[in-house]
Every structure is written in structure tokens, then in C-alpha cells.
Amino acid sequence: MPQEFTKYEIARIIGARALQIAMDAPILVKITKEQLKEMDYDALKIAEYELTEKVLPIDIIRPTPQKKKDKLSSLREDTVSDEELIAQAQEIEREITQEAKEFGFVNESEDEEVVETVSETPEEQ
Secondary structure, three states, rough: OOOOHHHHHHHHHHHHHHHHOOOOOOOOOOOOOOHHHHOOOOHHHHHHHHOOOOOOOOOOOOOOOOOOHHHHHHHOOOOOOHHHHHHHHHHHHHHHHHHHHHHHOOOHHHHHHHHHHHOEEEEOO
16 A cells, blocks of 8 residues: 555545446556456455556645744734733723713713723722
């Protein structure tokens, strides 16, 4: 048996080729009458003989896994401290409340409460 195929690929190749031979496909190897009698005219044995003689025009394409190392390392390098995250959240909250004031959705008393709740850190809660 060829070593470049797995046992599952060999089984698939022999089975497919045996089906072709059973449906009167031409045999690709010169086999004498005596050899055919030894094989008992069995399509599986003939297909296996063709595979061992390496006359079957077949290629196996195996998908290989793609490595995602570059993408993962770039994500891991972007680390942000807790203080920076809190500062960003406070800045976004200020922008939202400023826009809300412009449209008249927030009163001045409500604005102070919102800013106070955002400015609390997790340790203070």
C-alpha cells in the first residue's frame, strides 16, 4: 500500500474503484487470466491490486488548518488599564449628557447625579 494515504483514504479509493470495475469500467493494469482466477474475479481485489501498482490517477487534497498567530498576538498586545477604561467611560458619559442638555432631555439636577454615579470606582461601591 502507498504510505502517503491514510487507511480511511485507502478504503475510500478501493471502494470507489471497485464500484467502477463492477459496473464494467476498464481495468487499468494488465492482469492475466490466472491472476483473475486467483482473485476470483472480485472487484475489490482488482481495485486493491491497481492501487498497489500505483496506476490509479487519483490525488488526495487535505485541508490544512490555518494559523491565526498574527491576529491573536496583535489582540493580546492591546492592553488597557482600569484607570484608562474608567476615564473613557466618564468622557463618553460627559458627551452624552452634554448632547442631552442641548436637546433639553436632562435637567441640571439630573446631570449632577449621573456624573456622581459614573465617577464612583468599583472599590468605592
